[in-house]
Amino acid sequence: MAGVSLGGNPVLGPSGPGTLVDVNVLPDQASTSTDGIVVDVLTGDGKVIQVTLPKTAAGTQAALAPVGALTGSLLGDQAGSAVTQLTDGLAPTVAAVTTVVDQVTAPVLGTVNGVLGPVVGQNGVLAPVTGQLGGLVDGLTGSLPGGGDGSAPTFNGPLLGVDAGGNLLTGPSTGDTLAGVNLLNNGNGAATGQLVTADVLSGGKVVGLDLPTTADGVAAGLQPVGNLAGSLLGPQVGGAVNQLTDTVAPILAPVTGAVDSLTSPALGAVNSALGGVAGGIGGGGTGGAGSVLAPVTGVVDGLLGGTTGGGNILAPVTGVVDGVLGGTTGGGNILAPVTGVVDGVLGGVTGGTGGGAGNILAPVTGVVDGVLGGTTGGGNILAPVTGVVDGVLGGVTGGTGGGSNGGLLGGLLGGKK
Structure with missing residues (x-):
């Protein structure tokens, strides 16, 4: 980045x-x-x-x-x-x-x-x-971890995987997906995370939680963090983050193990008691009438189904975006008046020679040109300043005609021999 x-x-x-x-x-x-x-x-x-x-x-x-x-x-x-x-x-x-x-x-x-x-x-x-x-x-x-000229690690993402009603909102999960969340999914959710995967009213469960409980599992689960840091900030930073996560993994593993030990019995009891509600989600094909939550999953499907096409409830939103930004090189979009005003203010700044009077910034560029123009000559406002600086620094790099003292700094640097 x-x-x-x-x-x-x-x-x-x-x-x-x-x-x-x-x-x-x-x-x-x-x-x-x-x-x-x-x-x-x-x-x-x-x-x-x-x-x-x-x-x-x-x-x-x-x-x-x-x-x-x-x-x-x-x-x-x-x-x-x-x-x-x-x-x-x-x-x-x-x-x-x-x-x-x-x-x-x-x-x-x-x-x-x-x-x-x-x-x-x-x-x-x-x-x-x-x-x-x-x-x-x-x-x-x-000397930094992963230092030198090595290439940065790739990050394939998404960092968070979300499956709502059988629709992968953030795309398919990969090895760089840190956490996966499945909501109102008919069957086993498609979103999986390397560190944690949570199921809510999915796969016959009211709530399900999957965590790594070993040091190796935690280290592998945190690998996406290092890959993300490396892809954004370079291999040195990515290597340092991976080194840190590998160090803390043995410390975090007992914590995740304790969480798993405490939550598993509780979630098991909840899922058993309410299995009739959650279990219906996985039956009846894709959330048919045999599911208690069929009306809910039906609404979710209507909202999110086919998000890449125009037949869903989000189509008006994508249509508005298309109307605002579509065909931005022409005049037939909502931003045309704005770009027209900008063009009127800034128009001609890349054309012409010397930034003529044909644009609204001509007075500004004219003043700048008057102050700084022709800086190599003596006819500009900064000429006295550059003259003094030249007297101070002249002859430091050798120059031409620097005099026997090599400039004002010649005495400090030993002058010319």
Whole structure:
């Protein structure tokens, strides 16, 4: 989900398609990528900070794709698809905003990098310090569990599996499903969890609870937690979490064993006493008239049955979502007036040259251009500041015509021989 590197060493594992944002501290050089969200800090090629943002609808869709993928992993494919549909629909508007942000911040960051570049670059005053920090970070990250450049573990999800009335609301359970809940299920529930599985009015039981009672069982049940942490934060974090769960498993096993010992007799008595009610759920095919709870399961089926199609009670909801977000590249959707206003405010920011007067932000970009424009010359408001800085730092990196004293800092650094 997030990629972080220090001194060129990945702290959270290598970045990939599921990475939402990359943060690089003390890299050898700034990123040249034009896609995704990337932040570079104190680069070897003399940049204090560089921020890369997606500025096209397609690039924004790709940058926000991990949000839908994560939602799908946690809550099931249907929820993930809904979030992806939402982010894809908003991508053109977000892209317009990021374009303006980039136009405003790029000159400011360019000035900062131009002024402070000689200090933080490979030949800058801070080069010895940043070099030592990079070596220290390399040693620390390499010693972490699962450290190095190994790939992050996959997480297939869903984290919680729910089966209501025979409908898998969060999709089929997998080895990464931590807990499974079956409600009003005709027969044995399809939702299973690695750590706990609960049945409510399902499988001939009023309530059923399945827990691991051994250290190995608890460790296996908690494996999805480590996989989730690893997929979000990298193999080092995932390895550390797995190491922690393996350590606490022998401690938790007696607790789950005690819970199982206490609840099993009580739940057994309840299920025996009310078996006539719960037992009817599994009879009569798919909740037919022979079941005491047939009216309830019938309503649940009407609400949730065929959730991927249009013949269920949720169809109006999905229809509204389609009407709001469908065909977002055209003008025939409910958001068209909003995107029209945004286009009027931000329109033309990617076209033209120099951000002409054809958009509402022209005065702002004009002022910014007046303050920061032509930073390499002397005709801008910051010229006195850059002149003083040049006098202080000039000649530190060698320069041309730095004088015999090598700049104001020459005396501190020993000057030129």
